Amino acid sequence: MAQDLEQQVAQLQQLQQQLNSITAQKQQLELQLREIERALEELEDIDEDVTVYKTVGGLLIEADPDKVVEELKERKDTLELRIKTLEKQEKRLQKQIETLQKKIQKMMQQQQGGGGSGGANAA
Structure with a gap:
C-alpha cells in the first residue's frame, strides 16, 4: 500500500510539472499575442507614405504595410489557436491533478485508519 501511495504521489508531481510547463508556455504565447495586437493597432494608424520595416533574423527589412498586417493577422490566428489548445x-x-489528490488523500486516510481495505469509514 505504501509503495502504491508513493507511485501516486510521484505521478501527481509529474502532472504538476506538466501543468507548470503548459502554463508557462501559455503565458509566453499570450505575451506574443499582446505584442502582435499592439503592432496591428499601430499599423492601423499609419499614413500610406510611412515606410514599414519588419525583422528577418537580425535584420530590419523594408516591407509592404498591407503584407505585414496580413502576416501579423495570420500569426495572431495561429497564436490564438495554440493558446486555446494549451x-x-x-x-x-x-x-x-484534482482526481489524483483525492485518491491520495483517501489512501492516506486508509493507511492512518489501520490500512484496512474499506472499513466503516469507506465511502
Missing part, C-alpha cells in the same frame, strides 16, 4: 490541456491536467 488551455484545454491545462484544464485536463487540472482535473487529473
Whole structure:
C-alpha cells in the first residue's frame, strides 16, 4: 500500500510539472499575442507614405504595410489557436491533478485508519 501511495504521489508531481510547463508556455504565447495586437493597432494608424520595416533574423527589412498586417493577422490566428489548445490541456491536467489528490488523500486516510481495505469509514 505504501509503495502504491508513493507511485501516486510521484505521478501527481509529474502532472504538476506538466501543468507548470503548459502554463508557462501559455503565458509566453499570450505575451506574443499582446505584442502582435499592439503592432496591428499601430499599423492601423499609419499614413500610406510611412515606410514599414519588419525583422528577418537580425535584420530590419523594408516591407509592404498591407503584407505585414496580413502576416501579423495570420500569426495572431495561429497564436490564438495554440493558446486555446494549451488551455484545454491545462484544464485536463487540472482535473487529473484534482482526481489524483483525492485518491491520495483517501489512501492516506486508509493507511492512518489501520490500512484496512474499506472499513466503516469507506465511502
